[in-house]
Each structure stands twice: as structure tokens, then as C-alpha cells.
Amino acid sequence: MKQPIPILVFIYNSYRDPLFQNLLLRYIKTLSENGCYRFDLITFEQPEYALTAEETQQEKKELEDYNIYWHPRKFHTGRFLLIKKAIDVITTFFLVFSIKLKYKTQYIFAFANVAAAISVIFTRLLNLKLVIYSYEPHSDFMVELGLWQKSSWNYLILNSLEKMAARHASDIMTGTIHMVEKLKAEGIKAKVYRAPTAVDSGTFYFKPEARYELRKSLDVHDKTVYIYPGKLGGLYYEREIINLFAALYAHDDHAFFLIATNYDHDKIVTWMKEENIPQSAYHLRPFIPSSQMPDYLSAADMGIVAIPPTPSQKFRSPTKVAEYLLCGLPYIVCKGISEDDTIAKEHKVGIVLNQYSKNNAVSDMTRISALLLVDKSVMQQRCINIGLTYRSYQNIINVLYNIFV
Structure with a gap:
């Protein structure tokens, strides 16, 4: 029997975040049904969506039925943010490295731009293919809404990594024709797909x-x-x-x-x-x-x-x-x-x-x-x-x- 294709799923959201639950988790569970894939899932857990130790173990057990193996990590915020984020990247790199060594992982499947911006570092260092789902200019959102300054380190770093992620991705799934056209105009070599966010009609229907x-x-x-x-x-x-x-x-x-x-x-x-x-x-x-x-x-x-x-x-x-x-x-x-x-x-x-x-x-x-x-x-x-x-x-x-x- 052919060995399952090993894929690392990387999100900078919590496991219980509705965005993940209703989108990416449903997608990878569906993909897992034919037995052709193994998924290692890395999430960053925020207090807002915290699970107890017992709940975490129960979720891990249920995910394994889908050939999904969950590696939750703590989400850091507050003072000295850039230092905390740098530590997150470094420690997560060693986790990704160990997963690749053990399972011969070929892809990182990143959810949205923040995860893609971090993932591009791993893919460049570990020779992995980067697939981005929901590519959006998050750094520009933050500036336009007055949450960041364009001269801030937060913006400069994330914007640079977002652009790097697009340049080095093998495949980009983005929600609108507007971004498809923008990426093509910028000469991005990745395969770009218009893929608006979708939910399962078997779950979402009129009752x-x-x-x-x-x-x-x-x-x-x-x-x-x-x-x-x-x-x-x-x-x-x-x-x-x-x-x-x-x-x-x-x-x-x-x-x-x-x-x-x-x-x-x-x-x-x-x-x-x-x-x-x-x-x-x-x-x-x-x-x-x-x-x-x-x-x-x-x-x-x-x-x-x-x-x-x-x-x-x-x-x-x-x-x-x-x-x-x-x-x-x-x-x-x-x-x-x-x-x-x-x-x-x-x-x-x-x-x-x-x-x-x-x-x-x-x-x-x-x-x-x-x-x-x-x-x-x-x-x-x-x-x-x-x-x-x-x-x-x-x-x-x-x-x-x-x-x-």
C-alpha cells in the first residue's frame, strides 16, 4: 500500500477558533478520508479558546482517527512582542525539523498570511513546498485600520515576510479575483487559485x-x-x-x-x-x-x-x-x-x-x-x-x- 503523503498544517490561530474549525479542519478531515495523507497540525493556543488538559487529550485522540496529529503551542502577546515572536519561531522551527526528519514531510500547508510569513522561513531552511490558503495582505489591513504604523517594525517585518511567502510558495489559494490579478501582475511564479472561503453545505443549511x-x-x-x-x-x-x-x-x-x-x-x-x-x-x-x-x-x-x-x-x-x-x-x-x-x-x-x-x-x-x-x-x-x-x-x-x- 502506498504510504500517506505527509503534510504539516500550520496555523497561527487556536484550535477552537471558528475560522479554523469551519474551514481548514473540515478540509483536512475530508482529505483524510481516502487514507492518502498524514497531517501534523501546529496551532497557537490563546486563552480565549483554551481547552483543559483533558479536553486537549480527547481532541488529540479523536483527530488521530483522521490521521491528524496535533501539536498545540502557546500564543504569546504583551510586552517585548517581537522578542516573544522570535522565540516562537525558533522553538517551532525545531518542532517542524523533527517532524520532517521523522515523517519525510513534503509540504507546509499554511492558513492565512501570518502563518505563511512564519512558514516561509521553515520552507526555505528545510526544503519544503509552501502551500498557502487564504492569502490576504494582513500587514496592510493593520495599517489601514490604524492598528500599526507603516514605519513600525511589526509592519515592516510582516510585510516583508508576506511578500517572501508569495515569491517562494508553490501554490497560493486566495479568496478573490482581485488578489489573483495582483499576484500575477507582480510576477509571482506560484500556481494561484481563486478560492473564496467556503463552508460545508452539509452543516450550514436552513433549519x-x-x-x-x-x-x-x-x-x-x-x-x-x-x-x-x-x-x-x-x-x-x-x-x-x-x-x-x-x-x-x-x-x-x-x-x-x-x-x-x-x-x-x-x-x-x-x-x-x-x-x-x-x-x-x-x-x-x-x-x-x-x-x-x-x-x-x-x-x-x-x-x-x-x-x-x-x-x-x-x-x-x-x-x-x-x-x-x-x-x-x-x-x-x-x-x-x-x-x-x-x-x-x-x-x-x-x-x-x-x-x-x-x-x-x-x-x-x-x-x-x-x-x-x-x-x-x-x-x-x-x-x-x-x-x-x-x-x-x-x-x-x-x-x-x-x-x-
Whole structure:
């Protein structure tokens, strides 16, 4: 029997991070089903997603059934950040080196640019092929959103490593045609694939019973439910989301806002009060577990994409849009985000705004209301059909099979 192809999966996220759980983990589990691969998984565990020692061992045991072998590491932050990151790179190098020696590893499969930026060091020193999934200009995101200065060491180092990763990768999977064209224009020699983030339609689909039960429990039977399940601040809008809610509520006092985030709830409540949105018009809860996300999306009428319209955001491919569409949910997005703005307009599965503000034009609110008046079953099927075409899980699997041969 042919030996499984050994692949090292490298992410700079936590194992329980929904981005990893709903994307990369599902992909490698699917790939593992034919027995042709062995995966060594390296993650960096943050307190936000911490597992107990018992939970970690249980997860390791379950992963081994898929021929996936997990090597969790600690995520460091705080003071002396660059020194801590350098130590992380050096210690992780020896782990990667030992895995390569033992299993004759051929590939590093890196998730997003930060992981790719670190991985390129390993691939150059250890003669490994670098495959990047979700290549996006993370360093530029940080500058445009005011989190870093372009002259800072953080930016200079990450930006340089991002460019190096693109130059030395064998294969790059990126979310939009915009980045495909940019990389080709820069003369990148890697095989570049347009591969928008996708979720499994066997997991994300409309659930009528969940819709009924959740709307009953929230007492929102006849209300228009807008949902935002995700992060606020950093790479995402913050108070601006509440400003948008204020505009929606001013236009329609039957609007109801379902917000699932680990952001400071007290601050959100204060902002809601400042915008005169009563507590009866919203429900605030922590992050929704991945297994329950389709239930909550099924209960909603419109999803929100919380990405601000800075220039580099056209290169992003938000997972939320894949989840919304496959659950039959139209969405609101800013102009210039991924290809999601174009898809929303061309296929009438969403509304595109220039920005999020409590002063959004009445015409914007009217367009949202008009979209919501479309027959519910017609809109659901329209969203699902576009989701399967635009964010097909199987398309990603087919690309990966072509790469890892």
C-alpha cells in the first residue's frame, strides 16, 4: 500500500477558533478520508479558546482517527512582542525539523498570511513546498485600520515576510479575483487559485424548526431580525455596527438585532442606550458555538458583514458570507469588500452600502426593506444557489486534491 503523503498544517490561530474549525479542519478531515495523507497540525493556543488538559487529550485522540496529529503551542502577546515572536519561531522551527526528519514531510500547508510569513522561513531552511490558503495582505489591513504604523517594525517585518511567502510558495489559494490579478501582475511564479472561503453545505443549511424555536424563545415572531455573530474592533467595525443598527431601527421600529460577540457587552449596551435602541429591540449573547450557528442564522432575516471599506479589504473573503448564503440569508456589506459587494448586487442576495452610519441615506434603508419583502422561500433558495456556486466547499477540496499529489 502506498504510504500517506505527509503534510504539516500550520496555523497561527487556536484550535477552537471558528475560522479554523469551519474551514481548514473540515478540509483536512475530508482529505483524510481516502487514507492518502498524514497531517501534523501546529496551532497557537490563546486563552480565549483554551481547552483543559483533558479536553486537549480527547481532541488529540479523536483527530488521530483522521490521521491528524496535533501539536498545540502557546500564543504569546504583551510586552517585548517581537522578542516573544522570535522565540516562537525558533522553538517551532525545531518542532517542524523533527517532524520532517521523522515523517519525510513534503509540504507546509499554511492558513492565512501570518502563518505563511512564519512558514516561509521553515520552507526555505528545510526544503519544503509552501502551500498557502487564504492569502490576504494582513500587514496592510493593520495599517489601514490604524492598528500599526507603516514605519513600525511589526509592519515592516510582516510585510516583508508576506511578500517572501508569495515569491517562494508553490501554490497560493486566495479568496478573490482581485488578489489573483495582483499576484500575477507582480510576477509571482506560484500556481494561484481563486478560492473564496467556503463552508460545508452539509452543516450550514436552513433549519425551519430552529427558526421557529429560536424566534419563539426571543419573542420576535413578527420582527425583522438582523444578526451579527462575530468580533468587533481590530480588523472589524466597532461602534459603527451600532450606528447602522440605529439607522435601521429609525427606519423600522420592528427591527430586532441579534448580536453574538465576546466584545465588552456593557459597552455595547451603553452604545445602544445612546442611540435610543430599547433593550426589547436586541439580544446580546456570547459567541455562538459552530454547531449552533446554522440554527441562529436560520432564525434571522438579514446578516451583517462587519468589515470597514478600506482599500485592501477587497482582498478579503469573509467566512460569514459563506455561512449566511448557505443558510439562505441575504446580507448587508460595504462597497469594496471582497467580491461580496458585486455578488450582492448582481444576484440580488444583499445590499451594498458605502459605509455604516446612523446617517445612512433613507434610500439605503428603503432598499434593505425592499429586499426583505421578497418572498422568504424565493430569497432563501436564491441565496443557497449562489452560495453553492460562489462559496462551494467541494471546489476547495478539488483544488487541494490537485495540489497535494
